[in-house]
Amino acid sequence: MEAFDPKVVCFSCDFGWGYVSGHNALSPKIENWIPVTCSSKVDSAYILEAFEKGADGVLILGCPEGRCHFEDGNFRTEKKVYLLQKVLETYGIEKERLRMVLSNNPGGEEIPGLIDSMKEVLIKLGPMKTR
Amino acid sequence: MAEKSKIAVCWLASCAGCDEAIVDLNEGVLQVAEAVDVVFWPVALDFKYSHLESLGDQELALGVLHGSVRNSEQEEVAKLMRKKSKVILAFGSCACFGGTPGLANFRSKEDIFEWVYRDAPTVVNPDGRFPQTKTRVNENVLTLPEFYDHVYTLEQVIDVDYYLPGCPPPPDLVRNAINAVISGDLPPKGSTLAQRTALCDTCPRNKTKPERIEITAVRRIHEVEADPETCFLAQGIICMGFATRGGCGETCIGVNTPCRGCFGPVPGVDDAGAKALSALSCLVKAGQYGEPRKLMESIDDPAGYVYRFSQPSSILGRKRRERHV
Numbered sequence: 001m002e003a004f005d006p007k008v009v010c011f012s013c014d015f016g017w018g019y020v021s022g023h024n025a026l027s028p029k030i031e032n033w034i035p036v037t038c039s040s041k042v043d044s045a046y047i048l049e050a051f052e053k054g055a056d057g058v059l060i061l062g063c064p065e066g067r068c069h070f071e072d073g074n075f076r077t078e079k080k081v082y083l084l085q086k087v088l089e090t091y092g093i094e095k096e097r098l099r100m101v102l103s104n105n106p107g108g109e110e111i112p113g114l115i116d117s118m119k120e121v122l123i124k125l126g127p128m129k130t131r
Numbered sequence: 132m133a134e135k136s137k138i139a140v141c142w143l144a145s146c147a148g149c150d151e152a153i154v155d156l157n158e159g160v161l162q163v164a165e166a167v168d169v170v171f172w173p174v175a176l177d178f179k180y181s182h183l184e185s186l187g188d189q190e191l192a193l194g195v196l197h198g199s200v201r202n203s204e205q206e207e208v209a210k211l212m213r214k215k216s217k218v219i220l221a222f223g224s225c226a227c228f229g230g231t232p233g234l235a236n237f238r239s240k241e242d243i244f245e246w247v248y249r250d251a252p253t254v255v256n257p258d259g260r261f262p263q264t265k266t267r268v269n270e271n272v273l274t275l276p277e278f279y280d281h282v283y284t285l286e287q288v289i290d291v292d293y294y295l296p297g298c299p300p301p302p303d304l305v306r307n308a309i310n311a312v313i314s315g316d317l318p319p320k321g322s323t324l325a326q327r328t329a330l331c332d333t334c335p336r337n338k339t340k341p342e343r344i345e346i347t348a349v350r351r352i353h354e355v356e357a358d359p360e361t362c363f364l365a366q367g368i369i370c371m372g373f374a375t376r377g378g379c380g381e382t383c384i385g386v387n388t389p390c391r392g393c394f395g396p397v398p399g400v401d402d403a404g405a406k407a408l409s410a411l412s413c414l415v416k417a418g419q420y421g422e423p424r425k426l427m428e429s430i431d432d433p434a435g436y437v438y439r440f441s442q443p444s445s446i447l448g449r450k451r452r453e454r455h456v
Binding site: 040043044045048049051052076077078079080082083084086087088090091092093 | 237401402404405406408409411412413415424426427428430432433434435437438445446447448449450
């Protein structure tokens with residue numbers, strides 16, 4: 001049987017992640033990567049649509065505490081992620097499939113590693129199923 | 132005299148509140164009866180499915196269906212109504228989005244059967260008997276419709292021409308919808324026969340909404356004495372008006388109850404619940420790191436709250452409908 005290779009969709013804030021390397025340099029190295037202007041741009045519907053279209057996990061990379069360019073965008077996303085995790089659980093989907101990391105990495109070289117560590121969790125969970 | 136147009140009204144997985152809404156037209160019902168022949172309406176008059184079957188294809192000018200689809204009988208009737216009607220109107224929140232019966236999709240069919248027929252404290256079922264689609268009794272076979280493992284919206288089962296949301300739809304919109312069909316003055320197929328903007332736009336409390344809402348404590352309506360004039364969100368009470376289509380006449384708001392979202396999403400929005408979640412995350416005060424989480428924890432059952440009427444048509448709800456219909 002073919003090994004399960006989970007699909008992870010990664011949204012990252014341009015103000016904190018990969019802005020030194022730029023999109024063109026990083027895009028070929030990161031699968032399903034969607035850089036956004038602020039993590040709070042990631043609407044709940046985008047996350048749910050990612051799951052609908054076959055993602056096994058969604059990773060959101062936001063800026064560290066107190067360093068959001070727009071004051072509180074990262075906190076807004078944190079709240080959104082918390083509510084969505086509860087919603088996912090009600091649908092019978094493990095909350096670990098949606099993760100947010102508040103940190104920064106201007107070169108963006110840590111992004112593939114973060115995706116890989118999420119994949120390890122997803123391999124244990126198996127493919128996405130709704131109740 | 133020209134022959135009157137024929138209409139039919141039928142319920143699927145529905146509480147009959149939608150039938151009540153038609154009766155609530157009061158004397159208007161008589162005007163409807165003058166203008167059209169109601170040839171099938173099981174809740175109000177004694178009709179059988181055979182009456183519907185005996186009609187010619189597309190003989191009905193309008194088929195009104197309310198309720199979601201949960202079993203094989205409902206699916207069969209919905210398909211029969213489609214065959215016999217020129218225009219199908221999905222009437223009420225259950226037909227349009229799945230409605231409150233759609234919340235059952237958060238549980239499996241097995242869970243529901245075990246609770247309803249075995250585990251609920253009021254049930255006595257020592258032999259562990261569950262409903263069967265076929266049961267042999269002496270020489271006869273008794274049948275029941277098959278209970279599906281999913282609740283479907285009407286458009287997930289048949290082609291729908293128009294939508295009239297509401298739990299139940301208000302009389303003025305019911306009257307407009309029926310008149311539009313009778314007069315032939317219909318909007319493009321697929322239209323929702325209600326206003327296009329969110330409830331907040333027409334809410335009488337809108338003027339009391341502060342410039343920026345910052346909820347510092349989430350309260351439920353039964354826990355507080357809500358001010359009857361002030362925006363619910365400004366009082367920390369979750370109101371779905373910002374993510375819900377208006378046109379309901381603000382009846383809930385009028386009796387000091389926040390909007391529950393029965394009119395579904397505004398045009399251009401696919402999943403009103405997802406939008407409500409995004410909006411709520413912004414309305415709750417940001418505070419310090421980790422602090423917002425405490426506030427969000429005080430929102431009980433967010434999925435049930437934002438998908439109260441729309442689970443089957445929600446993004447994740449519809450992902451699971453690969454079967455049967």
